[in-house]
Amino acid sequence: MLRFITRRLAYSVPVLVVASLLVFWGVRETFDPTAKYQTSRDAARIIAEKRKELGLDRPIVVQWWNWARHFVTGNWGESLNGNGVREMTTRALGFTVQLIFWGVLISLIIAVAVGVYSAVRQYSVLDHVFTGLSYLGIAMPVFWFALLSIQFLSVDPKIRWNLDSPPLYFVGLHSTGKSGINMDYLRHLVLPVMALTVQIIAVWSRFQRAAMLDVLSADYIRTARAKGLPQRTVIFKHALRNALLPLVSQTAVDAGALFGGLIITESIFSIPGMGRLFLQALLQGDVNVILAWMLVSAVFVILFNLLADIVYGILDPRIRVR
Amino acid sequence: MTAQDDSLRIDDLGDEAAPLADDRIEEIIEELPEADEGDLQLVVGADPVARSQFQLISRRFLRHRMAVIGLILLIVIMVMCFGASWIAPYPPHKQDLLAPVIGPSRHHLFGVDQLGRDYFSEILYAGQISLKIGLAVGILSTVVGFAAGSIAGYFGGTVDNLLMRLTDLFLVIPAIAVLAVALKGFGFKDVTIILVLAGLAWMSVARVVRSQVLSIREKEFVEAARAAGGSSRRIILKHILPNMIGPLMVNATLGIAGAIIAEATLSFLGFGVQPPKSSWGKMLSDAEGVIGGKQSYLLYFPGLMLLLVVLCVNFLGDGLRDAFDPQAKH
Numbered sequence A: 001m002l003r004f005i006t007r008r009l010a011y012s013v014p015v016l017v018v019a020s021l022l023v024f025w026g027v028r029e030t031f032d033p034t035a036k037y038q039t040s041r042d043a044a045r046i047i048a049e050k051r052k053e054l055g056l057d058r059p060i061v062v063q064w065w066n067w068a069r070h071f072v073t074g075n076w077g078e079s080l081n082g083n084g085v086r087e088m089t090t091r092a093l094g095f096t097v098q099l100i101f102w103g104v105l106i107s108l109i110i111a112v113a114v115g116v117y118s119a120v121r122q123y124s125v126l127d128h129v130f131t132g133l134s135y136l137g138i139a140m141p142v143f144w145f146a147l148l149s150i151q152f153l154s155v156d157p158k159i160r161w162n163l164d165s166p167p168l169y170f171v172g173l174h175s176t177g178k179s180g181i182n183m184d185y186l187r188h189l190v191l192p193v194m195a196l197t198v199q200i201i202a203v204w205s206r207f208q209r210a211a212m213l214d215v216l217s218a219d220y221i222r223t224a225r226a227k228g229l230p231q232r233t234v235i236f237k238h239a240l241r242n243a244l245l246p247l248v249s250q251t252a253v254d255a256g257a258l259f260g261g262l263i264i265t266e267s268i269f270s271i272p273g274m275g276r277l278f279l280q281a282l283l284q285g286d287v288n289v290i291l292a293w294m295l296v297s298a299v300f301v302i303l304f305n306l307l308a309d310i311v312y313g314i315l316d317p318r319i320r321v322r
Numbered sequence B: 001m002t003a004q005d006d007s008l009r010i011d012d013l014g015d016e017a018a019p020l021a022d023d024r025i026e027e028i029i030e031e032l033p034e035a036d037e038g039d040l041q042l043v044v045g046a047d048p049v050a051r052s053q054f055q056l057i058s059r060r061f062l063r064h065r066m067a068v069i070g071l072i073l074l075i076v077i078m079v080m081c082f083g084a085s086w087i088a089p090y091p092p093h094k095q096d097l098l099a100p101v102i103g104p105s106r107h108h109l110f111g112v113d114q115l116g117r118d119y120f121s122e123i124l125y126a127g128q129i130s131l132k133i134g135l136a137v138g139i140l141s142t143v144v145g146f147a148a149g150s151i152a153g154y155f156g157g158t159v160d161n162l163l164m165r166l167t168d169l170f171l172v173i174p175a176i177a178v179l180a181v182a183l184k185g186f187g188f189k190d191v192t193i194i195l196v197l198a199g200l201a202w203m204s205v206a207r208v209v210r211s212q213v214l215s216i217r218e219k220e221f222v223e224a225a226r227a228a229g230g231s232s233r234r235i236i237l238k239h240i241l242p243n244m245i246g247p248l249m250v251n252a253t254l255g256i257a258g259a260i261i262a263e264a265t266l267s268f269l270g271f272g273v274q275p276p277k278s279s280w281g282k283m284l285s286d287a288e289g290v291i292g293g294k295q296s297y298l299l300y301f302p303g304l305m306l307l308l309v310v311l312c313v314n315f316l317g318d319g320l321r322d323a324f325d326p327q328a329k330h
Helices: A002-030 A043-054 A060-072 A085-120 A125-139 A142-160 A183-216 A219-226 A231-258 A263-268 A274-284 A287-315 B024-031 B037-044 B053-063 B065-082 B119-155 B157-172 B175-186 B190-216 B220-227 B232-269 B280-290 B296-324
Strands: none
Touching: A002 A060, A002 A287, A002 B157, A002 B175, A060 A287, A085 A125, A085 A183, A085 A231, A085 A263, A085 A274, A085 A287, A125 A183, A125 B296, A142 A183, A142 A263, A142 B232, A142 B280, A142 B296, A183 A231, A183 A263, A219 A231, A231 A287, A263 A274, A263 B232, A274 A287, A274 B175, B053 B065, B053 B296, B065 B119, B065 B296, B119 B157, B119 B190, B119 B232, B119 B280, B119 B296, B157 B190, B175 B190, B175 B232, B190 B232, B220 B232, B232 B280, B232 B296, B280 B296
């Protein structure tokens, strides 16, 4: 097992190196940090100076190496605005982790409940309703859903009932000057988490339904029924436990992919998480921030993929981890 | 999709890709319960009606009600959008700043936007771009994905390794970063958007094709073709391709849906279609300011079109999958 983990991790190092080099090159080619001096007097001299100061006059590989050398030792450099990239990333990650935590938790609860119900009562009215909803959820453009939720759950009610503040907020995760987990936090959290979960729930509930149907047709379930166990025991103890396995690893994989940030959700709801950090860095061509962001999110993708495989191997011993 | 080749073989346990062509007998048996004239004749043994593969597939497709509805709706939407110059009630981008702010009415089916343009006409013209990009990306990525995947799967070796490493790489580099950097570098022309989106989408197709080819190339009929002296190109195009036309078509349809959403998302974030051109995603981004205002109806229609088109394409994909591969579970 340990060998498997180390090999997988070692294997991902070259991928990360090549990826960061490519992104470094791409961003350097596309964005010129000295472009803003173009209009100043004596532009040529200032630009030349700045280029020297930023190290832009050297070959791209040397620039990348200088960055990588420092990055590995924990010196992630400064953003174009002169802020520490490491602090920026850590702070952004904090916001994104909150969203992921609530989003994944709520998605899991709803998806499992819906999936199990749909499988146990296959082809019932509610099963068809859930199927229809999941089709809608999968096809739903996330940003449209977010805009509609702001319209109908926040702005509209406030105007209609003449409230002092909207029932649900859509800017940030706290009102100014407030912190902690309280009603204010909750009112900020509902809309972004809804936007984040709608597609996930749609996919995961189908996934859970299929897994549950698979298990319910297994021989040992028939045996359990035949020996007279109550329906509840059969479903929750015999079937559900096994039917959860695929979703567990799927959850790990999907959650890992979320750390790159929920670019759309965060930018619509003005939450200063990873997605917004990236989007802003991209608009400014802030190469240090983009690279830090990319590596952090890539490491999460790799770790959670590994986690998915390990967890699956532990829960289902039939699957050998090689 | 994420399990590495050398780790778990979860995927390999299920999903035996069922070959399509060589099970004619099962196909016919499967058709039996549907008792119509031809089948009855088959049962009594008199003058059996031979059906071509195409007939069998289209019969199964037509039985999938949602897929047929989806197809018809898609055709209607496409005709309306691409025929906008004849169908749209107003010329494109015709502003009327003095027009009163009015919601949907008899004269303006979807109302007018902030600049007094007829929103229904704008939707149709914007749809041209959304649909064009979606279709082009879906088809292009399938063709390229098939070429790369079949070469990797058939020959193995260096090409195969290269492809797998490349897909690993793009698992790590987030798609949106590549898209944004590439688009910023190459400019926001339709062609660049198509090329960049397809440049990312072909890899997943290639992976699917590769795994299919790996199983098909071991089949006897491929061996027979090779023994008869068929060239590799001929074997891939004449023997392997027809056996995976089903999964390819399903992939292409789903690719179209994905590309439409991807383009809309990019345009919404400002990295896609640029004014004066417009797409449904761009229209939504322009409408973001109307939330809660008098013109909040502007928010509904572009999103509704996106939802409708993607829904139809997904149903179409479902129908195609069932038609081509009746044994597949979903």
